Amino acid sequence: MGTQPSAFDLFCGAGGLTEGLKRAGYHVCWAIDHDAAAVETYQENHGGHAIEADIRKTDPAVDGPDIEPGELDLLAGGPPCPSFSTIGRSKLGSLEDRSVDDDDRNVLYLDFLRYVDHFRPRAFVMENVPGMLSDTATVESGTIQESLPVGTEQETERHPVGEEIPIPEIILDEMASLGYTADYFLLDAAQFGVPQHRERLFFVGRRTGETLPDFERWRTHREPHRREREQPMTIRPELKDGDTAQETLGEDHPGSLPSFKPDRKQRQPYLTVADAIMDLPPISPEGEMPPSQATEYTLPPISPYQEWVRNIPDGDCWEDQPLRNHEARWHNHLDLSIYKLLGHGVGWNIGQVSTEIQPYRDDIFPDKYKKQNPAQPASTILAHIQKDGHMYIHPTEARSLSPREAARLQSFRDTYWFPESRTNAYRLIGNAVPPRLGEAVGTAIKEVVLGSDD
Structure with a gap:
């Protein structure tokens, strides 16, 4: 499939992981997601190889x-x-016969493994939320591998009825049953040049060999x-040093974005909210001056x-x-007033706000207000940003972040377009894998597994 390593993207969303893999040199030639808005955005930025379908209904x-x-x-x-409470038997071997109507989101990772089982890729990477690390499941049958395919290359560990097993260990057992060496890694996007603290769990497996990447060695920040x-934003070197052009400084200079290579001698300080968004023109919920939307820098x-x-x-x-997105x-005047009261990096639970200005019942809306600190990475951008934006208040303007600002904090470039409603754009951005991560x-x-697995 060409000189570039080939890749598929399952549950592709708006294409954040595909964007990152393309930057890493992969040819992403197929993708699938059930969300029409996500597939439209993906196709707009990556081409027509993404299909809209429920993966549970696909062979x-x-x-x-x-x-x-x-x-x-x-x-x-x-x-x-996924969220699990009990496990009866591994569903991997019975996926072909299961009813979509009886299924739910907590077994979708098994569809990922079903594709692994069919295509037998040299390597796989499955991303998920770090909360999985604290989840356990109770074994209800004698083993967790009773329904695994016959003739698998590795035997998984047997567990007695009633044992509480961490969910990641169950998943690793199932990956091993398919003949893959696998492990999971908890990574913070800020350590890899994303201006946001965002922890994600990555399961990585390889078909042959034992060595997996030590991602600690690949950190850039x-x-x-x-x-x-004390310096809230890194200034471009050519602005700081007169006629010294940034291009002559090299990619490891503090005034440039480092490439990914292992064991770099120096790592740069975290990128901040100011580094990411403070050049964008001001906008206003009122839509007068400044305007509600800016289309030019x-x-x-x-x-x-x-x-x-x-x-x-x-x-x-x-x-x-x-400039797009x-x-x-729109915000009501009470919210805008509260936004102005908050200092940089300050967060309030709604229940902590004075009852005289509290806009919502705290027993119904357990929400938070937080103004982003320009001198630090942003807090985690979640799909919740589509709801009201209270957790993502601009550092200097009385409003929540725009979709473009949220996209920048996720490391989407400005040329990455979200051709959706503002609400949908927020949701797609919040759900995405940061491309730089x-x-x-x-x-x-590519370097550790594919480069040595020839």
């Missing part, structure tokens, strides 16, 4: 792409968050030192991240580049 041998088992390099995807905290990029995220083609001027949502994971797998 990889019939509905999947035309590639022989064993030829695929990487199978990637992020099944929706770190907690800042005390003196670095008014300032050049100030930080290296801003220059990278704008993705201006060589020879083009920043003033000629269109930068629109303010996907690039880091994809690069490590």
Whole structure:
């Protein structure tokens, strides 16, 4: 399938993981998701190889792409968050006969493994939420592998009835039963050049060999030192050093975005909210002055991240580049007043707000207000941002973040367009894998697993 390693993206969403894998050098040639808005956004940015379908109703041998088992390099995807209470038997071996109507989201990861079982990729990566680490399941039958396919290459551990087993260990057992060496890794996106603290769990497996990436070695960013905290934004070197062009400084200079390579001698301080969004023109919920939507830049990029995220083609001027998805949502005057009261990085639970100004009943709406701190990475961008935006208040403007600002904090470049309603765009952005984190994971797998598994 060409000189680039091939990849599929299951549960592809708006395409954040695909974007990262493409930056890492993969040819992502097939993707699937059941969400029409997600597939439309994916196709707008990556082409028509994504299909809209319920993966539970698909047969990889019939509905999947035309590639022989064993030829695929990487199978990637992020099944929706599972939550488990009990396990009767492993459902992997009975997936062909199960009823979609009787199923729910907590077994969708098994559909991911069903595709692994059919395509036999050289490697896979499955992304999920860190909350899975604290989930356990109670074994109700004698083993958790009674229904696994006959003739699997590895025997999984047997567990007695009533034993509480961590969910990740159950998943690793099922991956091992398919003949894969696998492990899971908890990664914070901020350590890989995303201006946001966002922890995600990645299961990585390989078909042959034992060595898996040590992602600690691939980190590019770190907690800042005390003196670095005093500078809320990194300034582009050519602005700071006169006629010294950034291109001459090299990719490991503090004024540029580092590439992904293991064991770098120096790691840069975390990227901050100011690094990411403070060049964008002001907008206002009132829609007067400033306007509610901005479609043009008014300032050049100030930080290296801003220059990278704008993705201006060589020879083009920043003033000629269109700006999309930068629109303010409406807020009532009480919310706007509360926004102004908050200091940088300050958060309130609704129940902590004075009853005289409290807008909601705290027993019904356990929500939070939080103004993002410009000198730190953003807090985790979640799909909840589509609801009201109280947890994502702009550092200097009395409003919540725009979709474009949220996308930047997820490491989507400005050329990545979300052709959806504002509410849908928020949801798709919040659910996405940060592309730069996907690039880091994809690069490590390509070098450590695919590079040695010939």
